[in-house]
Amino acid sequence: MNNKIKFVQGNEACVEGALYAGVDFFAGYPITPSTEIAELLSKELPKRKGKFIQMEDEIASMAAIIGASLTGNKVMTATSGPGFSLKQEALGYACMAEIPCVIVNVQRGGPSTGNPTHVSQGDVNQARWGTHGDHSIIALTASNHQDVFEMTVEAFNLAETYRTPVILLFDEVIGHMREKIQIPEEGELPVVQRLRTFVQKGVDYHPYLPREDGRLPMSDFGSEHRYNVTGLFHDMWGFPSNNPKVVRELLHHLVDKIENNVDQITRHKEYWLDDAEYILVSYGSSARSAIHLAKNRRERGNKIGVLELQTIWPFPKELIREKCAGARAVIVVEMNMGQVLQQVKCAVDDPASVFLANRIDGELITPTNIKTLLRVIQGKGV
Amino acid sequence: MANKKYNVKNYLRERFFPHIWCPGCGHGIVLGSLLRAVEELELDPTNTVMTSGIGCSARISGYVNFHSLHTIHGRALAFATGVKLAKPKLNLIVPMGDGDALAIGGNHFIHAARRNIDITAIVMNNKIYGMTGGQFSPLTGYGQKATTAPYSTIDNEFDVVKLSKAAGASFVARSTTFHATESIDFIKRAISHKGFSVVEIFSQCPTHYGRKNKKGDAANMMENYKNSTVPIGSKKLEKDPSLIERGVFVDNDQAPEYCDEYEKIIQVASKGRA
Amino acid sequence: MERSRIVLSGSGGQGVITAAIILSEAAVIYENMNATQSQTYGAAARGGATRSDIILSDSEINFPKVIQPNILVCLTQEAYDSFSEIIRPGGILLVDSKYVETKRKVDAKHISLPMYAKVMEEIGKPIVFNICMLGALIGVSDILKPESVMKVLKTKIPKDFLEMNQKALDLGLKMGKDSIA
Numbered sequence: 001m002n003n004k005i006k007f008v009q010g011n012e013a014c015v016e017g018a019l020y021a022g023v024d025f026f027a028g029y030p031i032t033p034s035t036e037i038a039e040l041l042s043k044e045l046p047k048r049k050g051k052f053i054q055m056e057d058e059i060a061s062m063a064a065i066i067g068a069s070l071t072g073n074k075v076m077t078a079t080s081g082p083g084f085s086l087k088q089e090a091l092g093y094a095c096m097a098e099i100p101c102v103i104v105n106v107q108r109g110g111p112s113t114g115n116p117t118h119v120s121q122g123d124v125n126q127a128r129w130g131t132h133g134d135h136s137i138i139a140l141t142a143s144n145h146q147d148v149f150e151m152t153v154e155a156f157n158l159a160e161t162y163r164t165p166v167i168l169l170f171d172e173v174i175g176h177m178r179e180k181i182q183i184p185e186e187g188e189l190p191v192v193q194r195l196r197t198f199v200q201k202g203v204d205y206h207p208y209l210p211r212e213d214g215r216l217p218m219s220d221f222g223s224e225h226r227y228n229v230t231g232l233f234h235d236m237w238g239f240p241s242n243n244p245k246v247v248r249e250l251l252h253h254l255v256d257k258i259e260n261n262v263d264q265i266t267r268h269k270e271y272w273l274d275d276a277e278y279i280l281v282s283y284g285s286s287a288r289s290a291i292h293l294a295k296n297r298r299e300r301g302n303k304i305g306v307l308e309l310q311t312i313w314p315f316p317k318e319l320i321r322e323k324c325a326g327a328r329a330v331i332v333v334e335m336n337m338g339q340v341l342q343q344v345k346c347a348v349d350d351p352a353s354v355f356l357a358n359r360i361d362g363e364l365i366t367p368t369n370i371k372t373l374l375r376v377i378q379g380k381g382v
Numbered sequence: 383m384a385n386k387k388y389n390v391k392n393y394l395r396e397r398f399f400p401h402i403w404c405p406g407c408g409h410g411i412v413l414g415s416l417l418r419a420v421e422e423l424e425l426d427p428t429n430t431v432m433t434s435g436i437g438c439s440a441r442i443s444g445y446v447n448f449h450s451l452h453t454i455h456g457r458a459l460a461f462a463t464g465v466k467l468a469k470p471k472l473n474l475i476v477p478m479g480d481g482d483a484l485a486i487g488g489n490h491f492i493h494a495a496r497r498n499i500d501i502t503a504i505v506m507n508n509k510i511y512g513m514t515g516g517q518f519s520p521l522t523g524y525g526q527k528a529t530t531a532p533y534s535t536i537d538n539e540f541d542v543v544k545l546s547k548a549a550g551a552s553f554v555a556r557s558t559t560f561h562a563t564e565s566i567d568f569i570k571r572a573i574s575h576k577g578f579s580v581v582e583i584f585s586q587c588p589t590h591y592g593r594k595n596k597k598g599d600a601a602n603m604m605e606n607y608k609n610s611t612v613p614i615g616s617k618k619l620e621k622d623p624s625l626i627e628r629g630v631f632v633d634n635d636q637a638p639e640y641c642d643e644y645e646k647i648i649q650v651a652s653k654g655r656a
Numbered sequence: 657m658e659r660s661r662i663v664l665s666g667s668g669g670q671g672v673i674t675a676a677i678i679l680s681e682a683a684v685i686y687e688n689m690n691a692t693q694s695q696t697y698g699a700a701a702r703g704g705a706t707r708s709d710i711i712l713s714d715s716e717i718n719f720p721k722v723i724q725p726n727i728l729v730c731l732t733q734e735a736y737d738s739f740s741e742i743i744r745p746g747g748i749l750l751v752d753s754k755y756v757e758t759k760r761k762v763d764a765k766h767i768s769l770p771m772y773a774k775v776m777e778e779i780g781k782p783i784v785f786n787i788c789m790l791g792a793l794i795g796v797s798d799i800l801k802p803e804s805v806m807k808v809l810k811t812k813i814p815k816d817f818l819e820m821n822q823k824a825l826d827l828g829l830k831m832g833k834d835s836i837a
Contacts, residue, residue, distance in 0.1 A: 007681040007691065025468050046651035051467050051644065056493035060460035063453065063490075067433070067464025070451065071472070075464075093454050117696075177720050178677060178693040180684045221431050221449040222469050228395075228444050230452040239397060240444065240452075285720075292718035367719055 004183045010174040011036035013145040013181050014078075014104060017152025019044060020183070021191055023102075024073035025051045027064035029083060032116045033172045034106035037078035058083035062090035062103070069099050070229065072194060072220035074156055078104035081114060084123060084130070091165050092131030093231045095254060098208070098216060100159035100194070102152075104168040106175040107284075109362050118362030119172040121284055124339040127167045128313050134251055136258035138265060139167040139313040143287035145181045148174060150189065151267075151310060157192040158265060162257055163216050169312060171335070173285035173364050194218060197225065208250075209236035214257055258314055267310040268319060272298055276305030278374065279324050280357075281344055282333035283309040286365050290333045293367035293374075304374075312340070320347040329377050330354045333370055390417035393427065398445050403438060404512075406600030408559040408585030412506050413442055415562050415583075416477070419569035430473045433462040435487060437479035438513050439506040439585075448475075456486030459494040462501050470641035473573060474501040480521035481511045484540055488520070495549035498577045499640035504569065505542055505580060508587035516590030527594040542582040543631050552577035554632040558584040558607035561628065568630065577639050584611075660799050661722045662710040664789075665739050666731030671786030676708035678808050679790055679800075683712045686804035692720035705734045712799060727797055728764070729789060730756055740764075748796055750832075752789070767796055769831045775824055784824035791825040795832015802829055 008016070015037055018026075026045060028038040038054065045052040051068065055061040058079055065075035079087060084105045094101050107123050109115025123130075127139040138158050142148040148170065155166040197217040199205040205225035210216050219225040228238035233247045241247070258265065271291055273279065282290040287308045294304040307323050309316065324330045324344075330353060332341040338356045345351040357373045359365035375381060394417075403409050420430070430448040434440035436455035443450040449472075453461045462474045483491050483505045494501060510528060511517040518528035523539035531537075546554045553575040555568040565583055572579035586592060586603035597603050612618050614629035662679075666672040673695050680691035695708040709722040724744040729751070730736035736756045743749055749764040754772045771788045775781070787809075794802050802825055809821050 005685060007677075007684040007693075025464070027464060043651070046644075046648045049648055049652075053463070053467055053644075055460065055463070056489050059457060060463070060490055060493070063457040063460035064464030064467070066453075067451065067461040067466075068468035069464075070449075071465055071469040073468045089454055090457065173694065173720070176694065178680065178691075179717070179720070180690060220469075221451075221465060222429060222472050224428060226427060226447060226449045228450045228452065230444070231454055232452070237397070288718040288720060295718070364719075364721055366721070366723065368723075 004185075006181050006183065007178055008145065008181060009036055009176055009178050010145050010148050010170060011106065011176070012040055013148040014152045014168065014170065015040040015044065016181065016183055017149040018076055018102070018156070019048070020149070020189065021153045021156035022074050022193075023050065023076050023156070025065060025068035025075045026077065027053045027055050027061040027068070027075075028077050028079070029055055029058045029061050031058070031080045031083045033108055033175045034078040034080045034104060036175070037104060037106075058086035059090060062087040065101050066090060066094050066097075066099050069101050070221045072196075072218075074100070074160070074194070076102040076104065078106065080106050080108045080116075081110040081123060082112070084126065088130040092133060092135065094165040095131065095135040095137065096231050097229050098163040098254075099165070099229075100163055101165050102155045102159055102168065103165055104170065107169060107171040115362040117172065119285060119335060119364055120360070120362065121169075121171055121286065121335040122339070123169060124312055124334075124336065127169055134255060136164075136255045137167065137313050138162065138164060138258060138311070139169050140267070140311055141169045141284045142174065142310060143284055143291075143308060145174075145179050147310065149181055149183070153189050153191065154267070157190065160192045160194050161215070162261070162265075163218070164258065167313075169284070171284045196220065199225065206236040207238050208234060210253065262314045262316060262318070265311055265314060266316040266319060268316065269308040269310065270323070271306040271308070273305035273307060273323055275303050277303040277328045278305070278377070279327045279330045280304065280306045280333050280370065281309065281320065281324070281330060281340070282306065283312060283340065286333045286335055289365050289367050289370060293370045296367065297371075297374075309340070315343045315347070317343070317347040320344055321349065324348050328353065331357050331370065331373060331377070333357045333365060335359050335365055388418050388421055390414065390421060393417050393420060393446055393448075395445060395447050401445060402441055404589045406586065406588040407438070408508060408587070408600070408604075409439055409442070409506055411559040411562055412439075412477070412504065412565065412583050412585055413445065415565035416442075416475070416504065416569055417446070418566045419573060422566070423570055423573060425473060425573070429471060430475065431462070431465050432475050432477070433458045433465065434477050435479075435482040436513070437482045437511070438508075439477050439479040440482060442477040456482055457490060458482070459487065459490040459501065459503065463494060463497070463499055466499055466501055467641055467644065470500070475504065475573065476501055477504045477506060479512070479519075480505065480507045480509060481519040484520045484542070484545075492545070492549040495546055495551040495578050495580070497640040498550055498552050498637050500576050500578070502569070502572045502575075502579045502581070504572075505582045506585045507542065507582055508585045508591060510587050510591040512587050512590050516594060522591075528591075529594075542580065546580040547632050550578070550637075551580045551632060552634040552637040553579035553630070555580070555630045556582045556626075556628050558604075558611060558628065559586060560604045560607040564628070571630065571633070575633070576635065577637050659711065659713040659715075660727060660797070661725045661744070662712070662727040662729075663707060663722050663725040663739060663742070664710070664729045665705065665707045665735035666729075667734065668706050670706075670731050671783070672706050672731065673708050675786040675790050676710050678805060678812070679793070680710050680712065682804035682808045683800050686807050687800050689714060689800075690717050692717050694720055705732070705738050707735070707739065727793065727799075729793060731789065733757065750789075750793060750796060767832075767835050769835060771828060771831065774827050774831065778827060779820060779823055781820060784821055787821050788824040788828035791828020791830075792832035793828070795829045796836050
């Protein structure tokens with residue numbers, strides 16, 4: 001582990017990021033194409049006195065990490081489409097009870113068993129609305145392994161900061177492909193530790209009363225303050241309540257703590273946007289093809305730029321509107337039937353100028369696929 | 383029990399009361415036995431976590447002044463497994479209803495038993511889904527009435543003791559709310575036991591099960607527990623094999639416990655052998 | 657070197673994917689290049705045509721799949737029949753002479769070498785067939801130093817097997833070099 005340059009699969013880059021962030025506990029269930037994450041952590045965690053457990057199913061894995069998080073651990077699970085569907089109820093519990101945890105979804109083709117060993121980005125909306133009821137969520141993504149590493153660290157940081165589940169939406173190409181990463185030195189990237197209460201023994205601890213800055217200090221199971229954690233609407237003590245005021249205020253809190261901090265949460269990358277007449281909006285492995293094409297067209301004098309999203313949820317509407325304001329056309333490049341497309345259309349001033357370059361057959365979208373649409377938009381014929 | 387003075391109120395969160403249980407419900411008796419067991423064991427509440435799922439029984443976790451984790455339907459043992467493995471010094475007690483434990487949560491139940499992780503599951507068997515208004519459960523058994531079995535059930539029931547035993551639980555006991563003192567003893571032994579322990583306690587639901595099946599009021603139902611059960615190996619069984627046995631069926635302190643085994647993995651991995 | 661687009665193909669169990677990982681890791685860790693390596697998944701890993709795409713470059717690599725390889729290796733007839741037509745015109749098409757009968761319909765430098773036969777004759781262990789193939793590939797293309805491959809192998813396999821792998825690599829290297837001499 002001394003060698004800081006590694007040649008690894010995206011799933012391994014994710015594991016390296018999790019270890020850097022200080023993951024203590026992983027529970028999972030085997031599923032393609034995320035299994036390597038579980039395999040690697042089963043080897044690495046016990047070396048660091050961390051805990052790995054292979055649970056009986058996806059639901060149990062999600063439940064186990066929530067339990068472990070309450071003892072003060074940094075926790076993670078990893079899955080793909082069908083498993084992500086199964087985790088939704090417990091994920092909603094973590095939203096409601098405000099329990100930090102990281103869920104990796106290495107996306108494969110769906111619905112149902114779908115296309116297990118092939119790429120897709122079809123779970124964007126599920127990440128947002130997969131569990132029932134109003135809530136907000138953070139979902140991050142990455143297009144290369146260095147970013148997979150960094151976004152994994154960021155996922156743990158955001159989970160601790162906002163006391164929320166954070167979803168890492170990777171995809172099969174990113175998960176399985178190998179490329180170079182450089183592991184940063186300790187301290188090079190910020191690592192957020194759990195905020196624990198300073199309330200002394202014998203003084204009332206209100207587990208669900210936010211501080212001035214909106215944060216909720218936690219108390220580990222096994223330490224002095226004993227409180228109730230529930231998926232029911234609850235008051236500042238964690239006691240169940242259906243008092244309309246309590247219900248309304250808690251729901252607002254759960255949504256606002258994320259939606260009011262979009263600027264702090266959102267990360268993106270820009271390529272040649274300054275004078276871009278055509279903007280490709282993309283994320284994950286699709287962004288690689290978008291960048292490839294833009295680089296290639298720039299060399300031929302076409303004014304094309306790329307806006308790569310690294311935060312999918314909360315959706316950075318303002319960013320999109322601002323960056324795309326001067327463009328003749330915006331092309332959303334993704335591997336689904338237009339899930340981010342709809343968000344972009346809602347965000348921009350002129351939805352009619354937004355187009356979709358997609359691929360949904362299990363193969364990585366190619367630069368040529370995007371170019372074909374671009375030429376039509378440019379009126380150059382196919 | 384009558385002679386001993388307990389201070390069970392010390393373990394209760396009065397803020398949570400009144401409780402949600404119907405008059406005559408057996409669950410309060412189970413809670414009473416549980417708290418007396420805890421008091422006798424002098425369990426440190428700071429090191430005790432009660433995890434529960436959804437249902438009438440699951441509300442126990444809020445009433446007690448331990449660390450309490452009221453989770454989602456059927457998954458309490460999976461949450462508890464995460465808590466326990468992350469911090470093995472904690473005592474984990476999981477009160478469960480029959481549907482919670484063995485229908486929606488059946489998979490977690492058998493796997494927790496298989497791992498032999500040090501958690502105590504208390505199955506409060508009232509043979510019915512009470513909170514949703516009286517639907518049959520996997521412990522209702524054949525030929526009973528329920529709101530979803532208006533013509534009578536054709537589903538057979540699990541035997542919790544046999545199931546737990548077969549799945550690998552290293553402590554298995556059964557009692558009833560009529561035998562509250564016996565229950566205290568079994569719960570004490572279950573909590574003290576290192577490994578996965580199951581205590582099944584028959585608990586009457588006069589509102590939904592009793593009324594639908596003409597079992598009389600709560601007192602009648604408890605009397606029936608007295609008359610229809612016998613200690614393990616009782617001679618009465620020869621005359622009447624339909625009697626149900628109570629007692630400790632499994633008490634194996636040799637079975638390796640999961641968190642202990644994981645500690646060994648840490649030892650091996652730290653030496654860089656994997 | 658500007659950019660090499662390589663496809664290694666064969667059947668599951670021939671060590672094609674392993675060879676692809678070793679080659680690209682050697683490029684990244686010991687030759688300061690960028691590389692991406694990806695592969696087909698599924699039943700191919702247990703027999704059937706298998707394929708791994710490698711891109712080696714001094715600059716950043718975005719799109720990681722190979723559409724037109726300038727180097728294509730086929731270790732089975734099935735792989736040859738499936739993939740030979742994707743080769744970039746004038747590219748190198750390396751095959752094993754025992755397994756593949758070339759049809760020469762494509763515009764490529766066909767190089768057919770008895771890699772498998774040589775490995776069995778000189779070493780007697782089919783397990784190092786893929787390393788011999790890597791040697792031949794480096795011999796004909798000069799994409800990186802053979803020592804870099806050995807450095808990677810040192811981190812991956814037990815000491816006792818290194819000599820055998822070195823021998824297989826050298827066998828391939830010589831065959832490759834001789835074929836273009």
